[in-house]
Amino acid sequence: MSRIRNFIDNIESYVCRTLLATFVGLLFTQIVARQIFEHSISWIEELSVILFVWFAFFGASYAAKLNAHNRVTFHLKMLPGNGAKYVEAFADLFWIAFNLYFVYLSIEFIFKRMNKFWKAQTLGIEMKYFYLVLPIAFSLMAFRVAQVHYRQLVKGVKIKDPDAIDVAELKTQSPASISSAA
Known part of the structure; x- marks a missing residue:
């Protein structure tokens, strides 16, 4: 059961890796x-663009899982105690609401407004299948934002920003290893 749970918890990572490898491989094939x-193989460029768009949306969901989205946080450091955590959680409630509203709008668009004659130019596949990334990715993003706050506020897990620089760790490293890491 834990392998299945681990797979589901890292689904965005696996999807992004697969999409990246696929569209890079397709573009390499086109260049060759x-x-x-x-x-020229006409459908490769169109499929590569579609896969790249899917990659970007799943990557945004993956960034939400890691709590690594760009945001302005300098003003939160001035709040006393756990105030920053709660203000950030409140702000992210708006983000979740936006994501869920966008899921609703995208489902409405895909299934009620698009017709079956909207097809990809070279692939000949209905565009609604490509647009399905919108409700899928925004649902995942809303879930991941909520999951991050559940882990932080309820379980007390400290989720570290992967881009944050640990000054204490840098002080213990030699200057040569710091310059080679950058």
Whole structure:
């Protein structure tokens, strides 16, 4: 059961890796086909763009899981005690509300406003299948934002920003290892 739970908890990471490898492989194939065989495969570019868009949306959800989205937080450091945590959680409630509203709008658009004649130019597949990334990714993002705050506020887990610089760790390293890490 823990393997399944681990897989589900890291689904965005696996999807992003797969999408990245696929669209880079497709673009490499297109470059080889054009440069060596002087032949272009028409559907590769369109599919690569679609996969890149899916990659970006799943990457945004993955960033939400890591609590690594860009945000202005300098003013939160001036709040006493746990005030910053609660103000950030309150602000993220608006983010969750926006995500859920966008899920509603995207489902409305995909299933009620798009018609079956809207197709990808070279692939010939209905566009609604490509637009499904919107409700999927925004649902995942809303879930991940809520999950981060549940882990922080209820379970007391400190989720570290992966881009944050640990000054104490830098002081213990030698100057050569710091310059090679950058």
